[in-house]
Amino acid sequence: MQNLKNAPIGIFDSGIGGLTVAKAVIEALPNEDIIYFGDTARVPYGIKSEETIRTYALQITNFLLKKKVKMILIACNTVSASAKEEIIRAAGDIPVLDVISAGSRNAVSLPNHRHVGVIGTLATVNSNAYPEAIHAFDPTIKISQQACPLLVPLAEEGWIDNEVAKQTLHYYLDEFDESGIQSLILGCTHYPLFKEVIPKVLKNGNIEIIDSAESIAASAKTKLEELDLLNQTGGDFQCFVSDRPQRFHELAERFLGKSLNGVEVVNLD
Amino acid sequence: MQNLKNAPIGIFDSGIGGLTVAKAVIEALPNEDIIYFGDTARVPYGIKSEETIRTYALQITNFLLKKKVKMILIACNTVSASAKEEIIRAAGDIPVLDVISAGSRNAVSLPNHRHVGVIGTLATVNSNAYPEAIHAFDPTIKISQQACPLLVPLAEEGWIDNEVAKQTLHYYLDEFDESGIQSLILGCTHYPLFKEVIPKVLKNGNIEIIDSAESIAASAKTKLEELDLLNQTGGDFQCFVSDRPQRFHELAERFLGKSLNGVEVVNLD
Numbered sequence: 001m002q003n004l005k006n007a008p009i010g011i012f013d014s015g016i017g018g019l020t021v022a023k024a025v026i027e028a029l030p031n032e033d034i035i036y037f038g039d040t041a042r043v044p045y046g047i048k049s050e051e052t053i054r055t056y057a058l059q060i061t062n063f064l065l066k067k068k069v070k071m072i073l074i075a076c077n078t079v080s081a082s083a084k085e086e087i088i089r090a091a092g093d094i095p096v097l098d099v100i101s102a103g104s105r106n107a108v109s110l111p112n113h114r115h116v117g118v119i120g121t122l123a124t125v126n127s128n129a130y131p132e133a134i135h136a137f138d139p140t141i142k143i144s145q146q147a148c149p150l151l152v153p154l155a156e157e158g159w160i161d162n163e164v165a166k167q168t169l170h171y172y173l174d175e176f177d178e179s180g181i182q183s184l185i186l187g188c189t190h191y192p193l194f195k196e197v198i199p200k201v202l203k204n205g206n207i208e209i210i211d212s213a214e215s216i217a218a219s220a221k222t223k224l225e226e227l228d229l230l231n232q233t234g235g236d237f238q239c240f241v242s243d244r245p246q247r248f249h250e251l252a253e254r255f256l257g258k259s260l261n262g263v264e265v266v267n268l269d
Numbered sequence: 270m271q272n273l274k275n276a277p278i279g280i281f282d283s284g285i286g287g288l289t290v291a292k293a294v295i296e297a298l299p300n301e302d303i304i305y306f307g308d309t310a311r312v313p314y315g316i317k318s319e320e321t322i323r324t325y326a327l328q329i330t331n332f333l334l335k336k337k338v339k340m341i342l343i344a345c346n347t348v349s350a351s352a353k354e355e356i357i358r359a360a361g362d363i364p365v366l367d368v369i370s371a372g373s374r375n376a377v378s379l380p381n382h383r384h385v386g387v388i389g390t391l392a393t394v395n396s397n398a399y400p401e402a403i404h405a406f407d408p409t410i411k412i413s414q415q416a417c418p419l420l421v422p423l424a425e426e427g428w429i430d431n432e433v434a435k436q437t438l439h440y441y442l443d444e445f446d447e448s449g450i451q452s453l454i455l456g457c458t459h460y461p462l463f464k465e466v467i468p469k470v471l472k473n474g475n476i477e478i479i480d481s482a483e484s485i486a487a488s489a490k491t492k493l494e495e496l497d498l499l500n501q502t503g504g505d506f507q508c509f510v511s512d513r514p515q516r517f518h519e520l521a522e523r524f525l526g527k528s529l530n531g532v533e534v535v536n537l538d
Contacts, residue, residue, distance in 0.1 A: 040316075041316075047309075047310075047312075047514050048310075049512075122516070149422060149425070149426050150419070150422050150423065150426055150428070150433075152422075153418060153421075153422040154419065156418070157418050157419055159419070159440075162440070163436050164419075164436045164440060167432050167436055168433050171428075171431070171433060243316070243318075247391070
């Protein structure tokens with residue numbers, strides 16, 4: 001088993017947003033090797049058909065399996081909603097975790113929380129994936145959703161706590177303050193960048209923020225412990241992308257929270 | 270020639286932004302039939318390679334040529350910057366106009382204007398296409414550029430004159446106020462939606478706003494007059510897209526400024 005313990009964890013997303021998941025995994029599991037794949041040439045997935053999303057997700061899964069990963073983390077809400085079953089089948093014995101299940105499980109585990117708020121992209125909100133995942137755990141929980149289309153471009157512009165960011169969050173979240181939600185799931189991999197500013201904008205100071213990136217990192221740690229697959233000797237981070245878009249490095253480092261060396265471009269088509 | 274006079278004008282863009290060009294053409298030439306193509310399945314073009322952009326642009330050009338258009342308007346800044354020559358070659362005798370040339374020609378035609386400001390997407394600004402086009406007319410004109418990545422998502426969210434829009438414009442444009450620009454080219458097909466609010470944000474009230482959509486509509490009218498190809502009996506608008514994304518109708522009508530009937534989805538792959 002020594003060999004499998006030392007194998008890397010594979011994490012993927014349609015773009016760079018999933019680097020917030022990589023960041024959370026590095027913090028929770030600093031001795032693991034990580035391979036990240038961001039499909040920067042084909043982002044965004046949210047506007048594509050389910051069939052296309054499944055095709056892309058399976059190409060990335062196969063790429064990670066060839067890299068001999070011991071676990072796959074789906075760090076993309078769109079893929080989690082549309083292609084999770086196909087990825088689990090393709091991965092065989094390799095465990096697969098996804099951000100939607102992890103965030104939803106975290107939300108229902110909070111004691112006495114009966115009303116959950118979810119924010120995400122238009123595609124994620126319209127897919128109803130969070131309400132379905134939460135209701136699979138507990139069908140009696142009330143759920144309120146709000147699409148926040150501007151948060152992704154704001155995060156990519158680096159405007160995460162200026163007046164524009166705060167004003168935008170007020171437009172999207174002020175109704176949540178009145179609605180009585182007790183927790184708020186950040187249902188998009190870009191949103192952890194707003195984790196500091198959101199509590200400043202919400203008038204109700206008791207709303208618990210649920211960061212899907214931290215949730216999936218915690219689930220990954222628990223799963224590796226269960227399977228006795230924790231690595232004690234790693235800590236490498238390798239980043240693969242399908243294209244190197246403008247400002248990639250600046251953006252990637254903002255999401256990962258540290259500097260990024262040796263990014264490799266691979267074509268999966 | 271009667272037949273050619275009655276032929277439609279073809280307009281295309283990577284998405285729905287080019288509907289602002291269609292709107293300007295309808296206003297300038299209300300008796301023309303128009304065929305619009307928006308490549309909504311493959312938007313955005315700005316992050317794609319030049320080779321891919323050329324391939325897509327030629328597919329659309331061929332689609333329009335099969336529709337027997339008498340003129341092609343490239344309503345996409347990215348395509349104008351990367352594929353104009355290829356489209357002109359493919360179009361043969363059919364005249365081809367593009368937003369960058371039209372806006373640039375308009376800017377240099379203003380008397381005593383020596384310093385032009387250009388705002389656009391990151392891809393358009395980095396391509397340097399506006400400075401090159403303006404300097405081809407007059408190499409002595411000073412040009413200042415500013416990328417405004419958030420304006421496209423703001424326009425698509427419909428936030429074109431709220432506090433977030435104004436605050437965002439201040440972040441992007443306040444330096445222009447100090448720089449001494451005399452005119453400001455709206456170098457993205459989404460930006461005409463901010464034409465009313467931009468003068469309210471600029472402290473220098475003498476800056477002339479140059480709307481590339483209106484510029485290309487005026488150029489189209491002049492060209493059709495020259496060629497004696499003006500239609501007196503048309504006025505139809507047909508819209509083709511490669512995918513019908515979420516909120517398409519709401520968005521499209523905001524950009525076109527009127528209701529939209531019978532949108533047809535076609536696959537060019």
